[in-house]
Structures are given as structure tokens and as C-alpha cells.
Amino acid sequence: MDELYELLEDCCPDVDFRAETHLIDDELLESLDIVMIVGELNDRFDISISADDLLPEHFNSAEAIWNLVQQRMNED
Amino acid sequence: MIINVLSYFKASAERFPERIAFSDRNTRLTYREAWDSISALGRNLHEALGTENRPVAVSIRHTVQDLLGFFAVVYSGNYYIPLDLTLPRERVERMLAVTEPEAVLLMEPARSTDALGARRTLTPDQLRGNPAQCEPWTGRKDTDLLYVIFTSGSTGEPKGVSVSHRSVIDMAEQFQRVFRFPEGTVFGNQAPFDFDVSVKDIFLALKTGGTVEILEKKLFSFPKLLMERIIERRIDTLIWAVPALKIVAELNTFESVKPEGLKNVLFSGEVLPPKTLQYWQRHLPGVRFVNLYGPTEITCNCTYHIVAPGAAPEAAIPIGTAFPNCEVFLLDGDAAVTEDGQIGEICVTGSCLAMGYYRRPALTAEAFVPNPRCEAFPERMYRTGDLGFLRQGVLYYAGRKDTQIKHMGHRIELGEIELCANAAEGVAVSACVYDAEALRLVLFYQGEAEEKALAAALRSKLPKYMLPAQLRRVSAFPMTRTGKIDRKELKAIVTGEMHHG
Numbered sequence: 171m172d173e174l175y176e177l178l179e180d181c182c183p184d185v186d187f188r189a190e191t192h193l194i195d196d197e198l199l200e201s202l203d204i205v206m207i208v209g210e211l212n213d214r215f216d217i218s219i220s221a222d223d224l225l226p227e228h229f230n231s232a233e234a235i236w237n238l239v240q241q242r243m244n245e246d
Numbered sequence: 247m248i249i250n251v252l253s254y255f256k257a258s259a260e261r262f263p264e265r266i267a268f269s270d271r272n273t274r275l276t277y278r279e280a281w282d283s284i285s286a287l288g289r290n291l292h293e294a295l296g297t298e299n300r301p302v303a304v305s306i307r308h309t310v311q312d313l314l315g316f317f318a319v320v321y322s323g324n325y326y327i328p329l330d331l332t333l334p335r336e337r338v339e340r341m342l343a344v345t346e347p348e349a350v351l352l353m354e355p356a357r358s359t360d361a362l363g364a365r366r367t368l369t370p371d372q373l374r375g376n377p378a379q380c381e382p383w384t385g386r387k388d389t390d391l392l393y394v395i396f397t398s399g400s401t402g403e404p405k406g407v408s409v410s411h412r413s414v415i416d417m418a419e420q421f422q423r424v425f426r427f428p429e430g431t432v433f434g435n436q437a438p439f440d441f442d443v444s445v446k447d448i449f450l451a452l453k454t455g456g457t458v459e460i461l462e463k464k465l466f467s468f469p470k471l472l473m474e475r476i477i478e479r480r481i482d483t484l485i486w487a488v489p490a491l492k493i494v495a496e497l498n499t500f501e502s503v504k505p506e507g508l509k510n511v512l513f514s515g516e517v518l519p520p521k522t523l524q525y526w527q528r529h530l531p532g533v534r535f536v537n538l539y540g541p542t543e544i545t546c547n548c549t550y551h552i553v554a555p556g557a558a559p560e561a562a563i564p565i566g567t568a569f570p571n572c573e574v575f576l577l578d579g580d581a582a583v584t585e586d587g588q589i590g591e592i593c594v595t596g597s598c599l600a601m602g603y604y605r606r607p608a609l610t611a612e613a614f615v616p617n618p619r620c621e622a623f624p625e626r627m628y629r630t631g632d633l634g635f636l637r638q639g640v641l642y643y644a645g646r647k648d649t650q651i652k653h654m655g656h657r658i659e660l661g662e663i664e665l666c667a668n669a670a671e672g673v674a675v676s677a678c679v680y681d682a683e684a685l686r687l688v689l690f691y692q693g694e695a696e697e698k699a700l701a702a703a704l705r706s707k708l709p710k711y712m713l714p715a716q717l718r719r720v721s722a723f724p725m726t727r728t729g730k731i732d733r734k735e736l737k738a739i740v741t742g743e744m745h746h747g
Contacts, residue, residue: 197464200467202654202685220497221497221502224497225470
């Protein structure tokens with residue numbers, strides 16, 4: 171999880187990922203941020219997040235993103 | 247001859263009253279409903295303001311209400327300025343200071359109206375009277391302004407590009423002549439309404455009795471939802487900025503859902519990588535793909551290139567040939583460039599030219615100049631600052647003369663970011679570079695300012711898309727032999743690290 175925070179903070183230094191739980195609903199993350207985060211997640215965790223996984227509920231909080239990463243890691 | 251864009255609207259409202267004109271996630275309005283709404287609002291606005299041919303700002307949130315606001319202003323005989331109140335306060339204040347609008351129309355409650363200060367605001371609730379059945383818009387001539395849209399300016403001030411009815415009518419007529427969109431075309435609108443890409447969606451829909459189907463920004467983070475919306479709303483035509491097409495391709499969206507009903511995809515704003523085009527073509531072989539080129543100052547686009555179906559992958563997609571009613575040519579200084587492969591500045595003449603930059607006579611005189619090839623009379627010509635070359639009569643884009651860049655579809659003068667940084671406390675001098683491959687702006691600066699403090703200072707002045715992804719304090723800048731900051735060297739530092747690190 172710390173690794174995830176680090177990755178997220180590298181992508182978007184202005185966003186408080188430890189506190190925010192409405193990253194999408196409050197428009198803290200925009201499309202470019204999402205593209206960058208997905209690319210980094212795929213690289214760092216050696217997973218493959220597909221367009222089917224890209225839903226607001228998977229990106230509203232660091233915890234939700236972590237759950238998605240875990241799911242994809244367990245599949246491999 | 248049509249002299250006011252509202253004539254398109256009125257004609258479609260009479261022919262297709264029950265068709266959907268404007269639509270977003272929550273609201274759908276037929277032509278009849280939309281026309282009734284803008285005529286009532288417009289007459290009230292005319293009565294409330296008592297002015298004609300004056301600027302009125304309209305707060306925008308990328309909804310149907312924005313469009314009703316714009317057209318209420320046009321109906322009242324005035325012109326609109328799309329105003330995004332989520333931009334930093336200082337930027338909004340500068341836009342208002344240079345245009346001095348008669349009022350700010352708030353069609354929906356805005357998140358913050360601090361930047362408006364004591365300016366007059368009007369809401370739909372204040373525009374519900376029963377004024378006389380007048381048609382103030384019919385008093386306008388076609389060279390009167392329709393809107394003012396702001397773009398980044400290298401002097402640190404955003405520039406208000408002032409566009410007349412004539413230029414927008416010209417755009418709509420030329421697009422129809424070339425592309426022949428059928429009646430009832432449904433345009434999937436991606437661009438926000440303070441961005442001139444959206445002008446095509448709005449006015450081509452009105453001209454064809456079609457629909458502006460607004461796709462809210464959030465959908466572009468979740469392309470599967472985006473595609474589902476396109477299918478659900480039967481959208482058949484996309485006129486999008488290039489980054490939106492790239493997002494769809496990079497996330498391999500078509501593996502999970504394909505919008506089979508699409509017929510046209512027109513793109514502009516920056517260079518589309520051939521691999522992105524190939525991705526779209528491979529998955530949507532029946533679609534007509536068109537590359538469009540042109541800055542806001544010539545009203546959307548002045549050249550187009552229809553990509554041949556199944557065309558061999560090209561190294562670069564040409565920007566193509568000029569639309570019928572404008573001339574596009576290359577100049578080196580004042581000398582014509584006609585040889586194949588030789589680079590020159592792209593220059594444009596025709597009805598598409600904007601009237602100039604709002605209350606900026608010096609800047610206007612620099613860019614909108616007499617055509618040096620026309621000696622007999624002063625024909626107006628716009629110098630784009632873009633470089634191009636011809637190959638067998640077809641135009642190709644070859645970069646910029648200055649430090650303007652395109653980042654996520656936004657046109658940015660690096661000089662504007664630097665001026666903003668230089669004005670911050672503790673910054674002696676700065677230089678901004680753009681790494682196009684990593685899509686990052688990096689600002690180098692000299693001075694005692696802490697990176698965090700400088701970041702905060704920039705955030706208070708610049709829109710999010712203009713904020714550097716990285717700030718780097720340096721003790722000295724690399725210099726060129728002529729004593730200027732060596733931007734090439736800075737760029738090499740940034741790209742070298744990113745791509746090999």
C-alpha cells in the first residue's frame with residue numbers, strides 16, 4: 171500500500187491520496203491523470219488493467235485502486 | 247444570404263421542432279423547447295441590459311444551460327464570452343477586465359463567484375418577465391461579433407479572439423460543402439465551450455437540424471462509459487481534440503466496447519500519431535477520418551485531409567488542403583514559398599479570419615496584417631506562427647516559429663508560464679520546456695523560492711493544464727553562444743532523464 175501511495179503521489183503531487191475518498195466525484199483526478207496512473211500501475215505491479223476495469227468506483231480512493239490492483243495481481 | 251447564426255437555429259426549429267437540439271447527461275431539449283427558451287430569455291435580457299452589440303459573459307459548466315445562455319445573448323443582439331469560473335480567480339479577473347461585459351449570465355449556480363467582484367450578474371430567475379415580442383438579433387450585421395474566446399498569450403495576458411457571425415457562418419457553409427453531414431447528424435461534443443473546437447459541434451448541429459450531445463469531461467477518464475454513452479445516444483460524428491482520441495487508443499477501449507454507429511471522426515488541435523489513427527481505423531473500418539488544422543483566429547479550421555480508407559501507414563498525416571472559401575499559403579518573411587519541401591510560415595486569408603484580439607490593438611496588428619502578396623489593396627491576412635511545407639500540393643505541419651506548444655489539446659505559450667513564474671517572489675529568471683512524449687511541462691528557475699511556494703503561486707494564477715509537472719531550481723542556466731537561455735539543452739536534460747531513467 172505504501173508503494174501505491176508513493177506511485178500515486180509521484181503522478182499527482184497536489185492530491186492528498188491518504189485523505190481523499192472522492193477523487194473522481196470531486197474531479198481531483200482528470201483523464202490524463204488516470205491514463206498516467208494506469209500506465210504506472212501496469213508497469214510497477216506487472217498487471218494489466220483493461221478498459222473494463224476503468225470505472226469511477228475503482229478510482230475514487232487509494233483504497234479502491236489498491237483493491238483493483240490486488241484483484242488483478244491475484245488473477246495472474 | 248444568412249447574416250446571423252440564429253437563422254440556422256430558427257430554420258431548424260421550424261423544420262424539426264420535435265428533434266433533440268441540445269442534450270447532456272441529465273437534460274434533453276427539442277428544437278421547439280430550446281428556441282422558446284432562448285427567445286424568452288433573450289428578450290428579457292435585451293430589456294434588462296438595454297444594450298446591443300455589447301459583450302455579455304456566460305458562466306459555463308459544459309451543460310445544455312451553457313448553450314441556452316449563449317443563444318439568449320445572441321438573441322438579445324449582443325455577443326457572448328464563455329467564462330469558466332473554475333479557472334484561477336486572477337485569470338478570470340483579467341478576462342473580465344479586458345472585456346468589461348455588461349453582465350455575467352449565471353444560468354446555473356457557480357461554485358465560486360469571487361472573481362466577479364461587484365460585477366452585475368443575471369440568473370434565469372431574473373429573466374422571467376413578459377417583454378414585448380421583439381427580435382433584437384435581427385438588427386445585427388454579419389461582421390458584428392458573435393463571441394470572444396480566450397487563448398494563451400506570450401505577454402502573460404490571455405488574448406480574446408473576437409469572432410463575427412460571418413466567420414462562423416463561413417465555417418458551417420464550407421464544412422457542409424466538403425463533408426455533407428446528413429440532416430439530423432448527432433455530434434458527440436467533447437470540447438468545453440470556451441474552446442473553439444466546440445464551435446463546430448454547435449453550429450453544424452444547428453445547420454443540419456442535428457443534435458449537440460454533450461459528453462461531460464468525466465467520461466474521458468472512463469472510456470468504456472464514454473463508448474456506452476456514444477452508443478446509447480446514437481452519436482454518429484465526433485469532432486474531437488487529438489488527446490481524446492489518444493486516451494481511447496491507449497486504454498485499448500475497443501477491446502471491450504465498439505461504437506459501431508460512428509460515421510465520422512474529425513480531429514484537430516495537435517499532431518495525431520499514426521499509430522493512434524491506425525488503432526481507430528482498424529477497429530472502425532467504416533468510419534471517415536479527417537485531419538483538421540487551424541488556430542482559433544481563423545475560426546476553427548482552414549485546411550482538411552480526408553484519410554483514405556485502408557491507407558498505408560504514413561510517417562505523418564498531412565494537414566491537407568484549404569477549405570473552398572479561404573486561401574492558405576506559405577511565406578518566408580514576405581516572400582512566397584512555393585517549392586516542394588521548403589518550410590514557410592502558414593498564412594491565411596478569407597472570411598474565416600477573426601476580427602482581432604479584444605482591446606489589444608498592438609497584438610492584433612502583429613498577427614492580422616496586410617497580405618504582402620496583394621499590392622493593390624490591403625487584404626487582411628493572418629500569420630499563424632505555425633510552420634509548414636508542401637509535398638505535391640498537400641500541406642504538412644512542421645512545428646512552431648515561437649515557443650507555443652500544444653498540451654492535452656490546449657494551446658499554451660511557454661512564455662506566459664515563465665512570466666507568471668518570474669512574477670512570483672524569489673524567482674529571478676525561469677524557462678519552461680515541454681516534453682511532448684511524456685506529456686510534461688517542466689519549469690527551471692533560478693532564485694531562492696522554495697519549490698512548494700512557487701507551485702502554490704503558479705496554481706493561483708494559471709489553469710491546471712498550464713501547471714508544470716515539475717519545478718527545478720538551478721544555480722545557473724545553460725546559455726547559447728548568443729547569451730540566451732539554451733532551451734534545447736534544457737529540453738535534452740528533461741527528455742534524456744525521462745526516457746532513459
